[in-house]
Amino acid sequence: MDEVTMLAQAIPDVPPPSAETVARARARLAARQAPARRPRTRWGWTAGAAVATTVVVMTVVMLVSNLVGVSEPAPPPAASPAFEQAPRVYKGLDRLAGARMSQSATKVSLRFRPTSKKITVVIFCQMPGSIFFSTEGGSGAGGMCGPDGALSMLADKAYEPGWLGRDHKITFWVFPPDAPVARGRSSCPPKGACERKYDLSSAKTADRLAAKLGKRLGAWSVAAYDVPAAPTVSSAD
Template identity: 30%
Template sequence: MNYTEEQLRAALAEHITPGSPDVQQIVRQGQRMKRRRRARLTLGSLAAAATALLGVQGVWVSTAQVAQRPPTTAPVPAAPSLPPEDTRAVPPAPLIASQSSATVPDRKTVKFRPLSFFTSYTIVCADPDAWVVIRSWGGSGTVSRCGRRGVSGSERKESVPSGWLQHTQQIEVWVLPADAPILEPRRGAGSDPYATCAVARKDAGWCDGKYWKVALIRQPGVLEKLVEETRSRPGAWAAAVYDRADATIPDPLPTVTRTVTVNPSG
């Protein structure tokens, strides 16, 4: 609201002593009143703008905080349940030791005390195409896809090391993702599997960007190098050992999964 000079004179006349009024003083005082009012209006507008800005900023911060939250992780499929016993043994052999993992690549060592010369094992995976590398108690090993029914194997009296029943034994199991760079044997390669490689490193078991299956078992450090280069990800799997004092295994043992086996002698 604006005030006229007459209104200002009337308002000020109530507070001054009788006599000739100082018109210049009245005008200056009126101008000061106008400036103070404009200043109050300006501060009020700034406060309202700041409140609105803070409200918008608060929404933006909340949105940023939501954006920074990690995305919801899809549930990881659980590995199939381990069989409670090995029905291939006569009589069926119960589970005596097991290990499990929720990631690939990963390694687990299953330690156990043998009860017979026919100890068996089974590895099951959530992804049937996952790679399974087994370093068994006899020093030999296998490399294969896990398969829907898992990877299984057993020993014979003739294949176990001496002192088999007197000492704690172990089986080392590695499981790698399905897309791990592992090279299948090539047909027609002859005695030298590297003959068909465009780029090869025999010392690393490496051919054209992948690692030979047999090199994972035959050449020390190759499997570890492959695992080091493979990105870790969710992938459930489990390994179990079965045995009983009176167990026997039928011969021939039913084939469960096709594997590539390498003996210690190569």
């Protein structure tokens, strides 16, 4: 078995070295071992040749390894944008629950149980200037959102008695920036111009607007954040 065949078995993923590279390695080895080569028998010559061949292969392997080098580890995958997946941590608060939608003019409900008055609900929208509306029971709150996130004021109810320590279900809608939404009385000129716009003050109105628009471009996500949960300490009996 020659050096090139042994090399192919030793490092199958690397192309075999050229004849010139093998010749240089063999000549370098011969120069180092020239004084010690004095075979007396056929068996001794065969064993010496086998050893020399192995050493040549190892030398060439080292040369090829130095040329090929060690591959760099693959970089970790980039984190998904917040509008595709709400981050696990937001301003030092842990995510309690999250949901996401791949299109706008859609709605989703978020269920969570707050544990502190620091509870925060954040909406992340792919399209800056998107319009959101959130409601729970008879309360509603809206605003504009973008990739950096916007807060739903419904979380401010944590300061009201009885809001903490129980389960909540808040429903959210997100609409594209150009959706026909009335933004307060000042945005509606006289002569009934606002009749063609939607006043987002109830879940029923938000559903009607979503049905009129149909699903539009613009991914978005929403998440509830609260203080990190305290570690559980158990005592041994």
